[in-house]
Amino acid sequence: MSTTTLSNATFDEEIGAASTPILVDFWAEWCGPCKQIAPVLEEIAQENEGKLAVAKLNVDEAPDIARRFGVMSIPTLILFNGGEPAKRIVGAKSKAALLEDLGEYL
Amino acid sequence: MPLLEGEGREVDVAIIGSGPAGLTAAIYTARADLKPVVLEGEPSSTSDQPGGQLMLTTDVENFPGFPEGVMGPELMQRFRDQAERFGAEIHTVKASRVDLSQQPYGIWVGNASANEPALRAKALIVSTGAQSIMLDLDREINMVGHGLSTCATCDGFFFRDQHIAVVGGGDSAMEEATFLTRFASKVTIIHRRDSLRASKIMQQRAFSNERIRFMWNSVVEAYLGDSALSGLRIRNVNTNEISVLDVTGCFIAIGHRPNTGLFAGQLPMKESGYLLTKANSAATELAGVFACGDVQDDFYRQAITAAGTGCMAAIEAERYLESLH
Numbered sequence: 001m002s003t004t005t006l007s008n009a010t011f012d013e014e015i016g017a018a019s020t021p022i023l024v025d026f027w028a029e030w031c032g033p034c035k036q037i038a039p040v041l042e043e044i045a046q047e048n049e050g051k052l053a054v055a056k057l058n059v060d061e062a063p064d065i066a067r068r069f070g071v072m073s074i075p076t077l078i079l080f081n082g083g084e085p086a087k088r089i090v091g092a093k094s095k096a097a098l099l100e101d102l103g104e105y106l
Numbered sequence: 107m108p109l110l111e112g113e114g115r116e117v118d119v120a121i122i123g124s125g126p127a128g129l130t131a132a133i134y135t136a137r138a139d140l141k142p143v144v145l146e147g148e149p150s151s152t153s154d155q156p157g158g159q160l161m162l163t164t165d166v167e168n169f170p171g172f173p174e175g176v177m178g179p180e181l182m183q184r185f186r187d188q189a190e191r192f193g194a195e196i197h198t199v200k201a202s203r204v205d206l207s208q209q210p211y212g213i214w215v216g217n218a219s220a221n222e223p224a225l226r227a228k229a230l231i232v233s234t235g236a237q238s239i240m241l242d243l244d245r246e247i248n249m250v251g252h253g254l255s256t257c258a259t260c261d262g263f264f265f266r267d268q269h270i271a272v273v274g275g276g277d278s279a280m281e282e283a284t285f286l287t288r289f290a291s292k293v294t295i296i297h298r299r300d301s302l303r304a305s306k307i308m309q310q311r312a313f314s315n316e317r318i319r320f321m322w323n324s325v326v327e328a329y330l331g332d333s334a335l336s337g338l339r340i341r342n343v344n345t346n347e348i349s350v351l352d353v354t355g356c357f358i359a360i361g362h363r364p365n366t367g368l369f370a371g372q373l374p375m376k377e378s379g380y381l382l383t384k385a386n387s388a389a390t391e392l393a394g395v396f397a398c399g400d401v402q403d404d405f406y407r408q409a410i411t412a413a414g415t416g417c418m419a420a421i422e423a424e425r426y427l428e429s430l431h
Contacts, residue, residue, distance in 0.1 A: 028260075030259060030260075030263075031259065032162060032178070032259065033151045035179065036149040036157075037149045063263075066264070071264065072253060072255075072264045072265075072355075073252075074260050075151070075260075090251030091251065091256075092149035092155065093149060094148035
């Protein structure tokens, strides 16, 4: 499956209802490193279908959610497992480094 | 074409790095039909990433041809598109090792102890650039993303109506401080001297901005706060007086170091690590190895000079390859 898009309206429901761990990419249009990892996250989503979902949240459109999870730098990736934040990755990284960080959930 | 570990594929030109220097070299060598292979680097939130330092900037106002200015990432996307248009082969990967002891030169990706390199290049253009220096204080790594930032354009947004600090006295520091006043209620520039290195126009912009104030002759000694930054411990270098500056954000712009670790012991460099090139040339001491952009420039350090030396490296590489026939 490809990445999905979350919003203020859908965030809590989708995180709560997720049947697999879900990796949320906090990003914005004006963030260069965010754009660089976008295709990497797309690949990770497609290659790990059924094990891990990947969703994107635009912090410009949902600043309150970013604040609720203490996001002060983007890209920040937060992995939610059973509706709770279980892992946090700050900053853009190569695909290999991201896969290593996410290893236990793949 | 994929780039495979240990394949040992022979190419005319390999380019390591993809800022203005590397991509200009790619445009020129691609147009000369040399089919350059570019190792553009890997995503990161520092300037050591595909596209280089401009990926972390907003408005570039001094690149000729853009009278209204252009966003750094957009400018680099245009460089990249132009290189691809002429057939440059670009890979999102970092070189893990080079062997310049024999020709053609070996370039590894991934496993650096593999027997065979991924590429063997007759000519090598080095454009690995430079990256920002951090303060090297305790807990610095842990504070990144919790108030300490390596990218003002990425993170300024999160400091709306807050007091933040910028450390440094050059153009980058003035530019970041000025940019950050779009969000912050107050920006304090901490500088270890009593005057700025920055250009006149950037100084004037900072001095006339009422949200910016200066803390002169001062250095940061510690990051304060547990889970997130709550302040900085500051020492006045003249009086040794210690004070605490209450800030929730801190941006460091104290200078750069060249990305030359890959070439240690193989290419002549200055004590500071910048690669040495011959006068009025991009050539290094090794035949067929050229260096361009910030990796060999500790003086101008502009996008346009990087592009200029990238063009020099490409033309010299082309002449060098012709001389082999």
